[in-house]
Amino acid sequence: MTGAWADALQRVMRGLRADRFFLVLLAALVPLALLSPIPPGGYTALVDWPTIAALTGLLALTKGLELSGALDRLGHWLVASLPTERAAALGLVSAAALLSTVLTNDVALFVIVPLTLGMCRLTGMPATRLIVFEALAVNVGSALTPIGNPQNLFLWQLARVSFGAFVWHLLPLVAALMAALLALTAARFRGQPIQVMPADATQPLDRSLLAWSLALYGPFLIATDLHQAGWAVAGVLVLFVVVRPAVLAQLDWGLLLVFVLMFIDLRLLAGLPAVQQGVQSLGLGQPVNLYLAAIGASQLVSNVPAAIALAEYSQDWRVMVYGVNVGGFGWMVGSLANLIALRLSGDGKAWLVFHRYAIPALVVASVLGYLLLFGAAWY
Template sequence: MTSPPASHPALPGLPALAWQALRADRLLHLLLAALLALTLCGPTPVRAYGALVDWPTIAALTGLLALTQGLELSGVLAWLGRRLVAVMATERRAALLLVASALLLSTVLTNDVALFVVVPLTLGMCKLTGMPAARLVVFEALAVNAGSALTPIGNPQNLFLWQLSQVSFGQFVLHMLPLAALLSLILLALTALTFGARPIALARQVPHGKLDHRLLWVALTLYLPFLVATDLHQAGWALLVVLASMAMLRPAVLARLDWGLLLVFVLMFIDLRLVAGLPQVQAAMAQLGLDRPEHLYFAGIGASQVISNVPAAIALAAYSQDWKVLAYAVSVGGFGTAVGSLASLIALRMVGEARAWALFHCYALPFLALATGIGYALLFRA
């Protein structure tokens, strides 16, 4: 009697792959450790943690991840990447087009939505050509922070401050225009200097995959209604529609979602709001002299580096109603550390390279210093 042939080792299943990803996520580990420390030392009961999470934001992020993943699995991003390569002769031209697109889209779609449009296309094109994906996505992350500063709908902190100020849309734009325009022009110039004139072309070994037309049209059909529903504060119901549609049509879309990113955002909401609620933090804020515009400006930039610019805007608005200074401060504060803007965290997670984090700070920290000086000069020296 012959023995059965030896079987090949089974590939790890999706739960195992998800667990491996979570085990390797250093940011997630840091947030969990911070949560444990805050739970042991802070006054907030654990049962209240759920109320600290901005669930509509989590729902909106989940839906955008699912729709973007659907577009990627449909093959349309690779198709668009090939068309982009066909019309862009050099790395410099391709980089300028993508960074400029991120800038413009962020003024009307918000900075995170602009990244969900541009970054997957960028990653697909870079796979086809060998362009440096990490560096290009870093510039796109900087671009959406610069572009979104212009309008009240460009990012959550602007929307909050616009409602707080009760000024018109046009007045808000006019105030932010000098800062957004200067930062955008400098970033485009830096892009042109960083990316060279090396010709780009499709790699020979890249296969021409077929488009999944059904998945493509479902994702495109749901995209705009999802954004409208989210704007109408119905992100939860819109998310249920997206998840149900993808589960019935292509379950692989949901299996490939970055669930770790969603968990990171949940933990960030809890950790940052627990920190903001500490009596020591509140006492320190009261000693900063935020009635002085210069102090408010630097406090907004500094707070953004630690708790992100959206919570910083909300926290500082409790101490000052000077929306003009606050808007500049938290816009500038979006640069610097990756925590400064949640859009930057999204971009770095999407690129999926460990070196992207170090590369981001090599560009973002000097850009923060430059933006800080520009914002200060426009506010206090004009």
């Protein structure tokens, strides 16, 4: 296995050298380090290690499913079941949104994107565009429930309202955005019948690897939800080292490095005195200012840190939850799910396609959120 790990290291290094987002983060670290009062020795404390642990475990389990051949076979079944490219796109986008309401947006992508890649290899459908639409879908779907994404969970705990009350507040925004997304999906994918590409063969099914991967999924998610992500990922990694070390050799370790560096950069930026003073001068006691600040902050530091930061200045969860969920669109940093989807796509230019749709989506969602919030009786 030494050769496999050497190949994996070379693959990671090649990927990072070609990863423009990683290079931008690396370049930004230099001025941030000079401006920040935090010493380099404190950078490890800026990383959200439970998130990194959860991401590592999900990467390993999804790679296990992929290498087992199960997703390939499921892709063949979908091709045989769905009559047209439009139907396939609508089905996958809807499934991504639905899964994200209960499994969180990140987990939904780890399930849907590998399946999408396999199906697109079979059919020649535009994989990158479909994955971008799925990224938009999980941002929409996860906004509906308190457990759909981390910022909702945080704000739900802050609000101390019932599950149903939280869902009812977000329902108009999510329903409108989902209707718009499905209409756009129907328009951007053709109604022609799906055809399997020539010379395609079904990947052999590794039943043992499939069984291990599926058996670990539930306990891993439960342990992570109980804030034991470190122990959970340790168990997953040890088991794969024993039963299938090739799974770990093929993980996207570069994605983990990108997330570590992103946490450091964004939290150094958020900790700058000038940034903190700027936030204090925004007049966040005004609901409109709070809404716009939540959207803008999400574009800079992503919506989870934005929610945590703004909660220091306001208790108005109704406005904040709209703002940070709308802020998941637009710039790819707006939501960590965006970065995961783009990385899993394997397309170095996927970010161009993403912004072609996500920036207009941010404009539409911002206007819609504004109308729903400030036309309501409580304001």
